[in-house]
Amino acid sequence: DAKTTQPPSMDCAEGRAANLPCNHSTISGNEYVYWYRQIHSQGPQYIIHGLKNNETNEMASLIITEDRKSSTLILPHATLRDTAVYYCIVRVPNNAGNMLTFGGGTRLMVKP
Amino acid sequence: DAGVIQSPRHEVTEMGQEVTLRCKPISGHDYLFWYRQTMMRGLELLIYFNNNVPIDDSGMPEDRFSAKMPNASFSTLKIQPSEPRDSAVYFCASSSGIQVSYEQYFGPGTRLTVT
Numbered sequence: 455d456a457k458t459t460q461p462p463s464m465d466c467a468e469g470r471a472a473n474l475p476c477n478h479s480t481i482s483g484n485e486y487v488y489w490y491r492q493i494h495s496q497g498p499q500y501i502i503h504g505l506k507n508n509e510t511n512e513m514a515s516l517i518i519t520e521d522r523k524s525s526t527l528i529l530p531h532a533t534l535r536d537t538a539v540y541y542c543i544v545r546v547p548n549n550a551g552n553m554l555t556f557g558g559g560t561r562l563m564v565k566p
Numbered sequence: 567d568a569g570v571i572q573s574p575r576h577e578v579t580e581m582g583q584e585v586t587l588r589c590k591p592i593s594g595h596d597y598l599f600w601y602r603q604t605m606m607r608g609l610e611l612l613i614y615f616n617n618n619v620p621i622d623d624s625g626m627p628e629d630r631f632s633a634k635m636p637n638a639s640f641s642t643l644k645i646q647p648s649e650p651r652d653s654a655v656y657f658c659a660s661s662s663g664i665q666v667s668y669e670q671y672f673g674p675g676t677r678l679t680v681t
Contacts, residue, residue: 496656497570497672499608541609547665554599554607554670 463561472529491538502524509562570673578679584646591660601657648680
């Protein structure tokens with residue numbers, strides 16, 4: 455799996471967009487970008503994934519740069535319940551030896 | 567569905583004792599994963615099963631750890647003998663595949679404290 459780099463922490467005002475960056479400069483052509491988050495005292499929760507096109511679902515948007523070396527997770531209107539650690543993961547799906555590997559993540563604090 | 571169920575939620579035991587953690591995956595999911603989370607090492611994959619068969623146990627720290635999946639609806643992670651450094655939160659997760667669109671669903675975790 456390609457290594458990812460994320461800022462250790464970020465703050466965001468409630469109601470504003472939270473933009474969480476992830477650097478994956480060594481990503482290979484068949485690796486996908488996945489985002490999970492972990493709210494305190496809970497198990498990780500899947501958010502979104504993508505290969506090269508931007509993706510959007512009911513939780514968030516994922517913007518992947520054209521060279522695929524970085525991506526940004528966007529929470530359009532952050533709420534206090536979005537306070538969590540956000541993990542960016544790159545992996546090759548359907549590869550038995552390449553399961554989810556969680557790094558340090560970004561601790562997002564949403565403030566009133 | 568109730569989601570992934572883990573028991574117990576908290577376990578406190580003394581060094582040297584046997585510890586058994588239990589997991590019930592989401593019905594219909596044929597992949598089951600065991601993770602361990604500590605402050606020092608973050609979230610680590612220990613082992614995963616496909617159709618009740620262990621596929622990759624390279625993350626299991628040592629022989630004191632063992633995992634079984636006797637049927638599609640139950641798995642155990644056993645530590646014998648336990649040591650203080652095994653103190654962590656242990657998560658079980660399940661999914662219906664490992665391809666692109668198959669996300670992993672995590673249980674609430676078991677917080678293990680070994681004194």
